[in-house]
Amino acid sequence: METFTAEEIAEIVHELGLPAELEMDENYFATIEVKSEDFEWGILLGERGPFFTSVVLTAKKSIDEEPLAYANDWNLSHIAPIVVFDDPASESPFVDEDGKSIVMMYWRIYFWSGVSKEYLSDSIASFHEDVCELLGLEMIDEDADDVSLPVRGEHEPIDRLLQIQLELRLRAPQSSRELARSLKTTKYEVNNVLYHQPELFEKEGTSPPMWSNKGEIK
Numbered sequence: 001m002e003t004f005t006a007e008e009i010a011e012i013v014h015e016l017g018l019p020a021e022l023e024m025d026e027n028y029f030a031t032i033e034v035k036s037e038d039f040e041w042g043i044l045l046g047e048r049g050p051f052f053t054s055v056v057l058t059a060k061k062s063i064d065e066e067p068l069a070y071a072n073d074w075n076l077s078h079i080a081p082i083v084v085f086d087d088p089a090s091e092s093p094f095v096d097e098d099g100k101s102i103v104m105m106y107w108r109i110y111f112w113s114g115v116s117k118e119y120l121s122d123s124i125a126s127f128h129e130d131v132c133e134l135l136g137l138e139m140i141d142e143d144a145d146d147v148s149l150p151v152r153g154e155h156e157p158i159d160r161l162l163q164i165q166l167e168l169r170l171r172a173p174q175s176s177r178e179l180a181r182s183l184k185t186t187k188y189e190v191n192n193v194l195y196h197q198p199e200l201f202e203k204e205g206t207s208p209p210m211w212s213n214k215g216e217i218k
Contacts, residue, residue, distance in 0.1 A: 003051035173210035
């Protein structure tokens with residue numbers, strides 16, 4: 001099993017162009033705060049340091065909507081799921097000081113089977129992109145309702161890969177949201193191809209990442 005120190009993970013966040021403030025106590029319980037004027041989320045490393053074998057990426061949001069329905073809608077088309085925690089005192093979902101429901105985007109990454117630094121970097125970048133969408137930092141397309149969810153078995157992986165390559169050949173760079181809109185699919189499916197084919201695609205930036213075919217002149 002691969003391991004990373006808290007400092008190594010913080011450096012990965014920095015290399016993505018994101019702020020990373022590391023806090024660690026005497027028992028090696030570590031957290032990394034990723035925070036700017038526009039966004040705030042965190043990485044929890046637990047208490048088994050200094051060599052950690054997993055991380056938990058978390059971000060929260062207060063919403064007016066019914067939290068379980070909101071979470072279900074989100075989870076249909078995103079890599080990082082939203083969960084709803086109940087307050088033991090009220091046996092109802094947690095609320096903020098304004099009475100809005102609090103939802104948590106939560107993604108645990110285990111370092112089994114030799115997780116590479118590149119994989120961890122891409123996973124953190126993908127999570128940050130979902131944070132931006134969760135917090136409304138990306139423009140929502142008016143035609144988003146026209147995008148249908150993919151049907152299992154409807155597209156072979158090579159078909160979608162080639163479609164993305166052709167779309168980026170026509171216009172690059174593009175965000176995964178723009179690609180999903182053009183290809184009439186979801187950002188989840190597009191990201192699944194982009195982040196698992198680093199030899200074919202390259203990205204710039206983080207809010208959101210902009211993608212191109214590797215080696216092409218922009």
